[in-house]
Amino acid sequence: MGERIEQFGSISIPLNGGSADSPSFTVLSPALQGRIVFRGQVKQISxxxxxxxxVPDLEDPSNNDKAPFVSGQFVSQKPRLKAFLSSVDxxxxDRIEIVSAxxxxxxxxSIYIDLPDSGSERGVDYEPAEASASLSNTGTINAINLTSPGKGYSSAPNVWSEGGVHYLRLVDEDSNNxxxxxxxxxxxxxxxxLENTFNETLGDVFFTNAMIxxxxxxxxxDLFGNESVTLSSGSSTDADLIYLQNESNGSSSYEAxxxxxxxxxxxxxxxxxxxxxxxxxxxxxxxxxxSGSDLNLVFEGNALTESSLVEFPPAGSNILIxxxxxxxxMLSDxxxxxxxxxxxxxxxxxxxxxxxxxxxxxQVLKNNVWTTYWQEGxxxxxxxxASATAKSGSGVGASMTQLDISLASGVITSISNEINEDIIITSSGHGLTDGFAVKIFGARGLKTNSAKNQINENEEVVADGDGLVVDSSANGIHEIQVLDQDRFKLIDRLGNSDFLNEGTARWSTGDGxxxxxENVFVLFVGGGGQGARGNAIVADxxxxxxxxxxPGAGYIEAPEILFSLGGWKKLGGGDTPYNDxxxxxxSGLRLIRNNQFGxxxxxxxxxxF
Known part of the structure; x- marks a missing residue:
């Protein structure tokens, strides 16, 4: 298989308690994707x-044609397995039983077993358990063979296998798709x-060597637990219920x-x-x-950092996204x-x-009431x-002030390249202050070695002016330290080249x-604070x-600035526009398609990200 990329994280969703007669309703979503099992490049589209x-077989160097997959592994129904500890060792x-085959x-x-939760020395008091599966003639698992019982398990570990429904996502940075x-x-x-529900031309989406x-x-x-769950279990009258929309596109019916x-x-x-x-x-x-008790529901999985999709339902239908x-x-995002x-x-x-x-x-569900919004144009x-940058709040109680916001840009006339010293940017009258994250882009230079001699593509020292042209290591987003009105330092960033003043190097803390x-509404999100809001003034x-x-309060770290497009109206809110x-x-939303041509x-x- 290709390189496994696991950007693991968790998210906590607060749930209010309710009762059997008056449940508390919440729209929720995992906000994290499932386990990534393959990452690689497309050879051909048909x-x-x-x-x-x-790919080459790492276990057999003579075999350069190892297939990346096992036939059927992405569409089978995975089993449920349960491990038991030994009573004598x-x-x-002791064994792994098949709950469902x-x-x-x-x-x-392949069978996967969690690592031991105790022990410190491999082979003495710490050893991961290993197991293999056997199949029946009908394609079900009929036995789990414990090939190594392991050491260091104080409780029965989770056991799982390959299989289950899988999705393929295009993650190539060079594609608009x-x-x-x-x-x-x-x-x-x-x-x-691939299932192609929307009849897309996949040859226009994927391409040779596209990364997926x-x-x-x-x-x-997987999401809520199999045998043991944190939600309330029981009968249909007293257990917590999960409502999922039926699979057909635009279906308005739900199954509980x-x-x-x-x-x-x-x-x-x-x-x-x-x-x-x-x-x-x-x-x-x-x-x-x-259940009458409040609960913080925690999901764990891989944080999605690539772009994604929003599905619009057809005319006369609704969908939960x-x-x-x-x-x-923001809704407008x-x-x-x-x-x-x-x-x-x-x-x-x-x-x-x-x-x-x-x-x-x-529609947004809050306090058991659906509130309806629409865009007036x-x-x-x-x-x-637009985008802008903020730093931690400098006001009373770490509240936000005008000095904590930057929406600026400038031309770079010099980038330093000294041995073991942070890069210094020269930009006349930059107007920045300490603590902002600044984006540098468009900078190039002549490549240098550790001694700051210019070198060519073969890493050979050449005369000044003859070095290999490369993108400057200054490019990117960096925290800065202001030196004076014309210079600032990129913290913990070393140079890689002698600057070429081509007129293309610039810095910015935002984009108008x-x-x-019309003017738009602004929210300050994250950074440990809450409550800060503002208006973005529009001209030309x-x-x-x-x-x-x-100003809000509590912004001990830099928050994110979210721009609303405005124009949202709230049903029952009269003619007053609702910013966003x-x-x-x-969480999630319900989309209702009123357009008869939708x-x-x-x-x-x-x-x-």
């Missing part, structure tokens, strides 16, 4: 099938076939699930074991909390102005209108969103954007300044 390069496993396997899947994902419906040893990753889909059991103390089951038919029921990427769910990122987002229109005939776009009944609607022609017609189609209206809606990590489609969702 209709809906992607073919991959074969403390710290070792899975199905659809063409080859025995980065973030598009598709369900795998079959796979051979060097290829996968394959990740497991979340299931009810609960944990009966042993397994996840369907409320409609509790005889149906539903631990392997798939939660699709980008899908949100509704949780009905019947998630905030797929592990950070708070989830539904980008690029994909909105005031023309009903543009059926692939989200319809904006002054009339709520004509416009496509968004303000700033609908924004072609590039383009296409704005771009944001030219930010005025703080509420904050969509927290781990088409089911997926649109790009830019990563906030």
């Amino acid at each position: 209709n809906n099938t992607l073919i991959f390069h074969k 403390p710290g070792a496993l 899975g199905s659809g396997f063409q080859n025995p899947p 980065t973030g598009r994902y598709y369900k795998i419906i079959s796979n051979a040893n060097d290829r996968v076939t 990753e394959i990740f497991t889909a979340w299931t009810l059991g 699930f609960f944990h009966d103390g042993i397994s996840w089951v369907s409320k409609d038919d509790p005889s149906v074991i539903s631990n392997n029921h798939v939660i699709r990427p980008g899908e949100a769910m509704i949780l009905a909390r019947k 998630s905030n797929p990122f592990a950070v708070d987002m 989830l539904i980008d102005s690029v994909f909105t229109s005031t023309s009903p005939s543009e059926g692939t776009k989200w319809l904006s209108s002054a009339d709520q009944e004509l416009a496509d609607n968004v 303000t700033n609908a022609n924004v072609s590039r969103k 954007g383009s296409g704005y017609l 189609g771009k944001v030219v300044s930010i005025s703080i209206t509420e 809606v904050l969509v927290p990590a781990g 088409l089911g489609t997926r649109v790009h969702l830019k990563s906030p």
Whole structure:
């Protein structure tokens, strides 16, 4: 398989307690993707099938044609396995039992066991357990063979296997389609076939040597637990319920699930074991909390840093979508102005209108009440969103002040390149202060070695002026220290080249954007604080300044500045425009398609990272 990339993290979602007669409802989503099992490059595209390069076999150097996959591994139903500790050999496993046998396997899947939770010396009191699987003639697992019982287990570890539903995502940074994902419906040893629900031309999405990753889909059991759950279990009348939308595009019906103390089951038919029921990427769910106690629900998984997709339902339908990122987002970020229109005939776009009944609607669930919003078309022609940088609050109680915001840029006339010294940038009258993160871009130089002699592509010392032209190591985002009105230092950044003053090197702490017609609302999110808000002032189609209206408090670190496009209206709010809606990590929205010409489609969702 290709290189495994695991950017692991967790997210905590607060749930209010309720009762059987009056549940507390919350829209939630994992905000983290499943385990990444493959990352590699596409060799060839054939209709809906992607073919991959074969690779050298590390265990057999004579074999340069090892297939990257095991046939069927991405579409089988994975088993449920349970480990038991030995009663005669403390710290070792006694056996692994099959709770459910899975199905659809063409080859025995690999078995994975958690590492020991105690011990310090390998082979003495610490040794990971190992096991292998055997298959029946029908493709189910009929035995788990404990090949090494291990040492250092104080409690029975988790055991899992390959298998289950998987999705493939394009992650190539050179593509405008980065973030598009598709369900795998079959796979051979060097290829996968993708479900193409929206009839896209995959030859236009993928290309030779495009970088992709394959990740497991979340299931009810994976996300909330199989045998042991933190949610309330019991009968359908007193257990917490999870409502998931039916799979057909734009379906408005939901199916409820609960944990009966042993397994996840369907409320409609509790005889149906539903631990392997798939939660699709980008899908949100509704949780009905019947237990009277509050709960912080914790999900763990891989943080999504690449761009993703938002699915629009077809006319007359609704869909629950998630905030797929592990950070708070604005509603206007989830539904980008690029994909909105005031023309009903543009059926692939989200319809904006002054009339709520004509416009496509968004609903947010809070305190058990759905609140409806819609876009009236303000700033609908924004072609590039504004951005700005903040530093930690310098006001009373770490509140935000005007001095803590920067929306500036400048020309770089010099970049230092001294031995073992941080880079110093020269930019006349830069106006910056300590603590800001500054983006440097467009800088190039003549490559130097550690002694700061110019070198060529062969690392050979050459005369000044003859060095290899390279991108400067100053390029990127850096925290700065101001030296004087014309110079600032990039903290912990060393030079790699002698600066070429080509007129292209610049710095910025923000971008005014383009296409704005009216002032917009600003939120300060993160940094340990809360409550700060402001207005972004627009002139000549771009944001030219930010005025703080509420300073907030507690911003001991730099917060993120989120710009609203404005123009959102709230049902029941009269004619007062509602600037924007904050969509927290781990939550979601309901999209309602009122446009009679609306088409089911997926649109790009830019990563906030």
